[in-house]
Amino acid sequence: MKKELKKQIIEELSKEFTSDVSIFYADYKGQTVKDLETLRKSVREAGGKARVVKNTLARIALKNNGIEADFEENNIFIWGEDQITLAKIVVKHAKDYKDTFKIKGAVVEGEVKDAAYIEEVSKLPTKDELLGMVAFMMKAPIAKFAWGLNKLIEKKEQEN
Template structure:
């Protein structure tokens, strides 16, 4: 990789890290290509990016994007996106399936450094779609109960006639 290519990559990563609400750093030592492709496929569906980046370039891009100082050592894969819940769900699910070879190290949510335990707890929260479904269920409940009550009243009147 030439110096110009490295500079372009750092500029691109800086822009992406600035817009990302969540970023994770994970150790992927020993993971096969097929497993990484599965992670990338799941991430792509959730509009999350997954990339192996040289530690030096990642450090520069993170610093340029005003991200918190993250512990970047050894082999790392970076996962980032807009929705921290879906990002955490993808990473934690993949880490559980590949426990010996894929480890979540640290991350940044909305510009704040977070540890592995925080990431796991965020992954257990309901997703945006699940929350919308719950809200719609609550909103439609009175109408459902009203319709059920009217139907029961109709049945009762039919039995009395």
């Protein structure tokens, strides 16, 4: 790989790998192109990005943002702002392809995390799920009030 291309990749990744994004990395050895495209499509739909990058280039890009991380062997990097959704996608892909896709770790808010952390995060509800829960909680008292009023009206009608 030419030096100019390496510099360009490092610049791009340095802009992308800020502390605002969560970066997941996994071993993809044995994955087919179709398997990786399935992962990339899911990540893209969630507003994230996925890319196979040389470890040295990723390490330099992270170091440019003040993050110390070490990677070994082949890695695919998945990053984006929605940590929970991306964790769910990565964990699901790891379960679907357990022989060829192994989660190694993540960089979240500038801190290096292990695979167990990603598993735990994937169990949390997403932002949309939380908003749905809040909407349901707000709707419940109104629905009960309306039900009570309806019962009162029915009772008055029966009395007449």
